[in-house]
Amino acid sequence: MQLETAPADFRFPTTNQTRHCFTRYIEYHRCTQAKGEGAPECDKFAKYYRSLCPNEWVEKWNEQRENGCFPGPL
Secondary structure (H helix, E strand, C coil), X not given: CCCCCCCCCCCCCCXXXXXXXXXXXXXXXXXXXXXXXXXXXXXXXXXXXXXXXXXXXXXXXXXXXXXXXXXXXX
């Protein structure tokens, strides 16, 4: 298996990838809402946010989504 990360994105030109991580997380969840859980079209977004975001953040965001208090636009 080849290890990959998200491709460069002109919306995030700096080395700080916090916003890139957050955006990719949101894109993944929007995709699964639109196409269904496990939709292959969403796999790339999952790969991107998992490679960019610290696990602690993802766990916190998942918990917030489950509790209905996620701060982002899903």
